Amino acid sequence: MAADPSVVEVRLESTLKSVEVAEDIVQRVCASVGFDEEDQHKISMAVHESMINAVAHGNKHDASKHVWLRFDLFADRLEVHVRDQGSGFEPEEIPDPLAAENLLRVSGRGIFLIRTFMDEMRIHCVPGSGTEVIMVKRIPQSNTH
Amino acid sequence: MSLKATTRQVDSVTVIDLSGRITLGEGCSQLRELIRSLLAKGHKNLLLNVADVTYIDSSGIGELVSGFTAVSNQGGQLKLLNLTKKVHDLLQITKLLTVFDVHDDEAKAIASFQKSSTGA
Numbered sequence: 001m002a003a004d005p006s007v008v009e010v011r012l013e014s015t016l017k018s019v020e021v022a023e024d025i026v027q028r029v030c031a032s033v034g035f036d037e038e039d040q041h042k043i044s045m046a047v048h049e050s051m052i053n054a055v056a057h058g059n060k061h062d063a064s065k066h067v068w069l070r071f072d073l074f075a076d077r078l079e080v081h082v083r084d085q086g087s088g089f090e091p092e093e094i095p096d097p098l099a100a101e102n103l104l105r106v107s108g109r110g111i112f113l114i115r116t117f118m119d120e121m122r123i124h125c126v127p128g129s130g131t132e133v134i135m136v137k138r139i140p141q142s143n144t145h
Numbered sequence: 146m147s148l149k150a151t152t153r154q155v156d157s158v159t160v161i162d163l164s165g166r167i168t169l170g171e172g173c174s175q176l177r178e179l180i181r182s183l184l185a186k187g188h189k190n191l192l193l194n195v196a197d198v199t200y201i202d203s204s205g206i207g208e209l210v211s212g213f214t215a216v217s218n219q220g221g222q223l224k225l226l227n228l229t230k231k232v233h234d235l236l237q238i239t240k241l242l243t244v245f246d247v248h249d250d251e252a253k254a255i256a257s258f259q260k261s262s263t264g265a
Contacts (some may be wrong), residue, residue: 016170041231048202052169098240104214109239113203116238127179 003097005072005079014059014084019051022069026080029071033078033139042117043078043137049110050082050133058086058131070112076139083132088125107138148172148198150179158258159188161252162227164197166204176205180212180223189221190258194251196227200233212247222246228253 008029012018026047030040051067059065065085072079095111097104115121120136148165161179167174183191191212195201201209209225216223224246228236236242248254 019169045202048168052202052204056169103240103244104210107203107212109203109206112239114237 003075005074007070007072008119009070011069014055014062014067016055016066018055018067019048021049022047025069026071029073029078033073034136035078035139035142039140043080043135046114046117046121046135047080047082049114050135050142051145053110053133054082054084054086054131057089058084070087078137078139080135081132082135082136083130085130088127091123094124148175150175151227152179152183154258155192155217155255157188157249158192158253158255159183160192160194162194162197164199165202166228167198167208168200168202169204173204173208176212181213184215184219184221189216189219191216191221191223192226192248192254193223194226194260195232198229201232206235206239206241210241210244215230222258224248224254224257226251 008025010025011019027040028045030043030139036041047069051069054067055061059067068083070081070083072081091111094108094111095105097103097105097112102108106110114133114135118135119138122134124132124134126132148163148167148171151162153160153162163176168255180191192197193209213223226248228247228249233242236247246257248257
């Protein structure tokens with residue numbers, strides 16, 4: 001049976017300041033795990049984009065709503081969960097930002113960047129409850145104990 | 146720190162030296178207002194020096210694209226100078242290196258505007 005993960009979880013307000021707070025936390029978590037600087041940047045950017053989605057698009061900056069940020073640290077991977085209280089979205093409905101006709105679009109690159117920077121990404125939408133984005137980054141074998 | 150911007154004129158080109166973060170919120174707003182203000186004053190050749198930009202998120206990328214489109218629509222050009230590796234990688238994976246004219250030498254970047262404007 002797999003060992004239980006170490007868990008860090010915080011509840012944040014729906015503000016852009018919370019995005020910065022999340023960045024500080026993710027950098028500390030990543031450094032403690034031993035990810036190299038490039039992976040730390042990728043994970044930090046994925047969490048940043050996910051927090052922006054939760055605060056701005058999910059909760060629509062509603063001060064009465066919150067975002068939950070959780071880090072599950074397993075022996076072989078880091079799982080990051082970002083959950084909002086929004087109505088959810090369908091990732092398939094987001095136009096491909098790499099298509100020639102979309103290159104000059106101002107928005108629509110956040111989910112693409114998360115998928116690019118992380119090893120896995122899943123989205124769980126629960127109608128009436130919120131949306132949870134789960135991002136996974138595998139820990140390089142040389143860093144596992 | 147959010148975004149700091151200083152402008153200087155080199156021949157017909159307005160060079161904008163940026164430092165800090167271009168992210169959703171203050172950074173993006175500042176860049177949008179600056180480009181809008183320069184266009185309103187007739188500055189249509191803009192060179193964004195991003196050597197000291199430490200972080201750009203997807204909204205910041207969108208703001209660069211928005212600026213590029215706004216300047217192009219006014220008959221001008223917006224080019225990028227001194228990309229850091231992180232910003233270069235970001236523009237590469239989003240295929241925007243195919244959109245932006247990118248330079249790592251200021252003098253050559255300035256000269257490229259003159260070539261464009263004379264049709265050479």
